[in-house]
């Protein structure tokens with residue numbers, strides 16, 4: 001859809017460090033980019049993945065059965081890859097999509113050193129959170145792609 005950040009990103013994934021980590025005919029998996037409609041970040045929480053339907057969909061309930069099945073498979077594979085290649089001890093999953101209506105499932109890894117008070121929505125407020133710029137994100141994406 002014209003004007004949609006995610007639809008336009010899918011046309012040119014070169015803006016996302018590490019590019020596509022996994023994909024099929026319905027879903028594209030990549031790392032959270034540094035440039036979003038909210039602004040440009042120098043670094044992002046490492047391992048925060050976004051799983052996005054190729055089709056512009058604004059509610060989980062709009063996914064076809066095949067798209068939903070792909071999303072579930074990709075969430076399982078992404079979670080397993082974060083545990084094997086990034087050292088996550090647990091992976092949270094959430095669809096928020098308040099800022100960008102095109103749904104995207106976030107996978108958020110919790111690392112063994114993460115203090116409890118920073119779990120879930122405050123992971124990137126943890127002062128020692130593993131943050132990375134484009135090079136670190138691209139390197140992690142390569143490790144995830146190798147095991148995804």
Ligand SMILES: [Zn+2]
Nearest residue numbers: 004007056102
């Ligand atoms: Zn869209």
